Amino acid sequence: MAPTLVDIAKQTQTSVSTVSRVLAGGAVARRISKETRDRVQDAAVRMGYRPNLVARTLRTRRSNTVALLVSDIGNPFFGQIGSLIEQSLHRHGYSLMLCNSGEDPERELEYLQVLSQKAIDGLILVPLMRQKRQLFQRISEKLPLVILDRPIAGIEASVSSDQDQAAGILCDTLERAGIKKVALVAGPRHIITHRRRAEIVAQRFDVVARFEGPAQKETGRQAFIKLLGALPETIVCTNNFLAQGVIESIAQIDRPPVIGVFDEVPAMHLLPLPIVCSMQDLPMLAECCVTQLLPQLRGEMVRIEPIVLPARAVTNQAFQLRHFQAT
Amino acid sequence: MAPTLVDIAKQTQTSVSTVSRVLAGGAVARRISKETRDRVQDAAVRMGYRPNLVARTLRTRRSNTVALLVSDIGNPFFGQIGSLIEQSLHRHGYSLMLCNSGEDPERELEYLQVLSQKAIDGLILVPLMRQKRQLFQRISEKLPLVILDRPIAGIEASVSSDQDQAAGILCDTLERAGIKKVALVAGPRHIITHRRRAEIVAQRFDVVARFEGPAQKETGRQAFIKLLGALPETIVCTNNFLAQGVIESIAQIDRPPVIGVFDEVPAMHLLPLPIVCSMQDLPMLAECCVTQLLPQLRGEMVRIEPIVLPARAVTNQAFQLRHFQAT
DNA sequence: TTGTATGCGTTATCAG
DNA sequence: CTGATAACGCATACAA
Numbered sequence: 063m064a065p066t067l068v069d070i071a072k073q074t075q076t077s078v079s080t081v082s083r084v085l086a087g088g089a090v091a092r093r094i095s096k097e098t099r100d101r102v103q104d105a106a107v108r109m110g111y112r113p114n115l116v117a118r119t120l121r122t123r124r125s126n127t128v129a130l131l132v133s134d135i136g137n138p139f140f141g142q143i144g145s146l147i148e149q150s151l152h153r154h155g156y157s158l159m160l161c162n163s164g165e166d167p168e169r170e171l172e173y174l175q176v177l178s179q180k181a182i183d184g185l186i187l188v189p190l191m192r193q194k195r196q197l198f199q200r201i202s203e204k205l206p207l208v209i210l211d212r213p214i215a216g217i218e219a220s221v222s223s224d225q226d227q228a229a230g231i232l233c234d235t236l237e238r239a240g241i242k243k244v245a246l247v248a249g250p251r252h253i254i255t256h257r258r259r260a261e262i263v264a265q266r267f268d269v270v271a272r273f274e275g276p277a278q279k280e281t282g283r284q285a286f287i288k289l290l291g292a293l294p295e296t297i298v299c300t301n302n303f304l305a306q307g308v309i310e311s312i313a314q315i316d317r318p319p320v321i322g323v324f325d326e327v328p329a330m331h332l333l334p335l336p337i338v339c340s341m342q343d344l345p346m347l348a349e350c351c352v353t354q355l356l357p358q359l360r361g362e363m364v365r366i367e368p369i370v371l372p373a374r375a376v377t378n379q380a381f382q383l384r385h386f387q388a389t
Numbered sequence: 390m391a392p393t394l395v396d397i398a399k400q401t402q403t404s405v406s407t408v409s410r411v412l413a414g415g416a417v418a419r420r421i422s423k424e425t426r427d428r429v430q431d432a433a434v435r436m437g438y439r440p441n442l443v444a445r446t447l448r449t450r451r452s453n454t455v456a457l458l459v460s461d462i463g464n465p466f467f468g469q470i471g472s473l474i475e476q477s478l479h480r481h482g483y484s485l486m487l488c489n490s491g492e493d494p495e496r497e498l499e500y501l502q503v504l505s506q507k508a509i510d511g512l513i514l515v516p517l518m519r520q521k522r523q524l525f526q527r528i529s530e531k532l533p534l535v536i537l538d539r540p541i542a543g544i545e546a547s548v549s550s551d552q553d554q555a556a557g558i559l560c561d562t563l564e565r566a567g568i569k570k571v572a573l574v575a576g577p578r579h580i581i582t583h584r585r586r587a588e589i590v591a592q593r594f595d596v597v598a599r600f601e602g603p604a605q606k607e608t609g610r611q612a613f614i615k616l617l618g619a620l621p622e623t624i625v626c627t628n629n630f631l632a633q634g635v636i637e638s639i640a641q642i643d644r645p646p647v648i649g650v651f652d653e654v655p656a657m658h659l660l661p662l663p664i665v666c667s668m669q670d671l672p673m674l675a676e677c678c679v680t681q682l683l684p685q686l687r688g689e690m691v692r693i694e695p696i697v698l699p700a701r702a703v704t705n706q707a708f709q710l711r712h713f714q715a716t
Numbered sequence: 717t718t719g720t721a722t723g724c725g726t727t728a729t730c731a732g
Numbered sequence: 733c734t735g736a737t738a739a740c741g742c743a744t745a746c747a748a
Contacts, residue, residue: 064529066741077719082743095717115506116452117741120443120724134472135487141468145461148489152496157503160462160487162475169479176484179442202391309656313706328655329636335659393725404735409727422733444725447740720747729738 065109074098074105081106085113119181128156128184128355129177131170133253134277135162137303139325139344140188143210146348147186154356156183163190165276174200184355186210192254206358208351212254213368219358220368221350223342225255228373229262232322232340235375236267236296239385241320243268245294247285247304249277256300259324263298270294282307298322309335320381324373336381340373347371392436401425401432408433412440446508455483455511455682456504458497459537461604462489464630466652466671467515470537473675474513481683483510490517492603501527511682513537519581533685535678539581540695546685547695548677550669552582555700556589559649559667562702563594563623566712568647570595572621574612574631576604583627586651590625597621609634625649636662647708651700663708667700674698 067078067085074081076098083090084102091099105111119125128151132140148158159182163170170190174197177185184206191197194216201207209220236244244267249256251274263269271289275281282304289297297319299305305323312318312335320336321327330337350369357364394405394412401408403425410417411429418426432438446452455478459467475485486509490497497517501524504512511533518524521543528534536547563571571594576583578601590596598616602608609631616624624646626632632650639645639662647663648654657664677696684691 063531067743068741078742079720079744080718083718086743093717098718112502112506114447114508114741115503116443116447116508117724118743120441120447120726120740121742121744123724125443135462135475136465136469136472138463138465138468141465142463144487145463145489145491148462149491157500158488160471160489161485162472162487164472164476173484175439176442179439181441181443204390306655309659312659328633329660332636332639332661333656333659334661394727395725405726406728406736407734409725410734413727420733425734441725444740445727447724447742448726448728450740718748720745722743722745724740724742726740727738729736731736732734 064114065111066114070102070105070109070111073109074101076102085111123181125181125183126156127159127182128186128359129159129161129182130186131161131163131173131177132188133163133165133170133190135160136164137277137301138328139302139342142344143348146345147351150349150352154352156359165190167191171200178202178205184208184359186351186355188212189214190253192252206355208354208358210347210351218368219354219366221347221354222255222368222370223347223373224370225258226262228324228340228342229259231373231375232298232324232338233263233266235338235377236298236320236322239320239381241267241296243270243294244296244298244322245269245271245285245289245319246273247282247297247299247308248272248274249281249300249304250274253277255324259300263322267296267298277301277303279303279307279310282309283311286311293319296320296322299324301325302327309333320384330376331378333378334380335378336384337378338381339376339378341376342373343371391441392438393441397429397432397436397438400436401428403429412438450508452508452510453483454486454509455513455686456486456488456509457513458488458490458500458504459515460490460492460497460517462487463491464604464628465655466629466669469671470675473672474678477676477679481679483686492517494518498527505529505532511535511686513678513682515539516541517580519579533682535681535685537674537678545695546681546693548674548681549582549695549697550674550700551697552585553589555651555667555669556586558700558702559625559651559665560590560593562665562704563625563647563649566647566708568594568623570597570621571623571625571649572596572598572612572616572646573600574609574624574626574635575599575601576608576627576631577601580604582651586627590649594623594625604628604630606630606634606637609636610638613638620646623647623649626651628652629654636660647711657703658705660705661707662705663711664705665708666703666705668703669700670698 067081070081071078167190178201186208213220248260251257273285286308302325318335322338394408397408398405494517505528513535540547575587578584600612613635629652645662649665
């Protein structure tokens with residue numbers, strides 16, 4: 063159906079190698095006589111030739127494709143980061159294949175399997191698993207790899223926010239507001255970010271109630287319902303989805319609880335709830351991923367070290383009003 | 390490096406064909422003697438054999454992969470829909486390759502090009518372009534295709550919400566609240582959804598101010614700033630991102646404007662702004678995409694017709710309070 | 717400057 | 733039941 067090198071070779075009375083060389087462009091093409099070169103190029107555009115990337119990949123073992131496997135693309139956090147990474151990678155000549163494990167460890171394994179069989183050039187992974195060994199059971203150690211958001215012990219190429227610092231500034235802000243007791247709504251403890259955040263909060267406050275479940279709105283909703291009897295002064299959620307669930311469950315309440323949360327809460331400054339948010343630097347996270355991946359893709363043996371970025375605390379007006387202090 | 394059929398054949402004193410047949414499984418495998426079958430299978434697992442999908446695809450012209458090319462994966466609307474489609478497709482044995490054109494027509498063309506060269510089995514597209522011809526210039530007419538969210542004239546396989554109805558119920562709700570004049574913050578008019586929504590609103594209300602720009606928060610912010618001099622009673626935004634920008638720019642205002650918007654606004658019921666939202670049915674949109682794609686993938690020549698889903702209007706408490714009426 | 721031949725790892729055809 | 737062997741479309745080492 064679609065024309066191949068052979069078709070063009072026939073059409074132009076040349077051989078496949080000549081055609082291949084011409085269409086390869088660059089230095090190789092210039093070693094071909096101008097006449098045949100023009101003739102071939104002409105035929106190529108006339109016949110609407112498009113190289114078959116599958117065949118090319120099989121031959122060269124390069125696909126110019128990087129995969130990003132995230133834990134939940136439905137989460138705007140990963141959507142935005144995916145968007146940023148895609149743009150950056152695109153500027154460097156790679157296309158991005160975005161996959162979604164949906165917080166399901168089995169799907170993660172499957173995708174890792176499939177991806178490694180598909181000759182991707184590199185992988186950026188937001189892992190569900192926590193063991194280096196388990197990971198390298200599925201993919202080659204040779205595959206250019208960057209771990210995003212959830213560091214794995216022993217893997218140097220990783221980009222994440224400093225969870226201790228992020229949780230620290232959140233706690234600082236709450237403490238300065240005189241808060242002593244919190245209810246904790248946490249994501250699964252097997253995910254390092256959720257666990258660490260929860261640990262630190264628990265370390266610095268009196269945790270009067272604690273909930274754990276999938277990092278989805280639903281968990282936040284259910285937690286809030288159970289809290290309704292004795293509403294705590296503060297609810298800390300280990301990510302934005304959980305907080306979203308909590309917030310959506312809050313009807314009109316005279317004195318709503320303070321919400322402490324990680325990652326962005328949309329329109330938070332307008333919400334009539336006091337909110338403290340520990341925000342990650344998304345553009346920087348994305349750019350660092352690319353920075354760590356590119357040298358690996360180029361086969362450069364540069365020394366790579368984990369990148370750990372600081373977060374910043376942001377409060378909204380309702381919080382500032384209640385606690386008489388500025389951002 | 391990684392073992393191939395040849396390696397296994399050597400190891401088991403058989404031929405590639407035998408190995409291939411055994412590993413193919415099913416009816417083909419059962420035509421092989423139990424002894425050799427076991428021997429081969431054993432060797433395969435022992436050597437950690439993984440079929441090379443690139444080679445297989447080159448040979449069979451099937452990749453078991455569907456691509457979803459969206460206009461902006463940073464928009465939670467598409468993130469959620471991507472997540473839903475991925476899950477559904479996964480159940481049917483396909484993996485999803487999610488690509489992002491970032492509302493950039495050139496990137497869309499590039500991705501279409503690359504995807505069609507990559508032997509994907511099917512494509513779900515949220516198009517930026519509006520011409521059937523332009524599209525089929527890049528991809529084959531034979532490629533199983535579903536157009537999502539922004540129908541293209543002449544393409545039957547398409548899933549979208551009924552923009553007229555969606556805009557209609559939004560206008561109805563505003564009208565019932567006694568609203569006569571609106572400011573309009575619209576996305577690019579070359580995108581059918583934005584244009585149609587804007588048209589209908591303009592048809593039913595007195596548009597006192599009008600802004601147009603990329604469907605990003607920034608456009609909403611800028612529009613709001615320009616409106617500050619003479620704040621209208623109502624601002625209608627043609628999507629959630631624009632509204633997000635508007636909302637984030639609203640500081641404490643005595644009597645904030647009513648916001649009319651399409652798609653979900655997070656935590657809207659708590660916001661101290663009267664909001665009317667015309668919401669699409671995301672899970673249904675996603676499922677319909679898959680429903681329209683699957684028969685095409687299977688090569689069934691069923692009759693396919695555009696699916697147009699209804700939207701529903703939702704108001705928040707602030708709106709209900711101001712206008713004395715329930716949802 | 718150009719052509720021939722080989723291989724990438726599979727599947728599929730055709731013998732035996 | 734099994735084994736050669738020919739594609740799939742491309743890139744490339746080696747000849748000429």
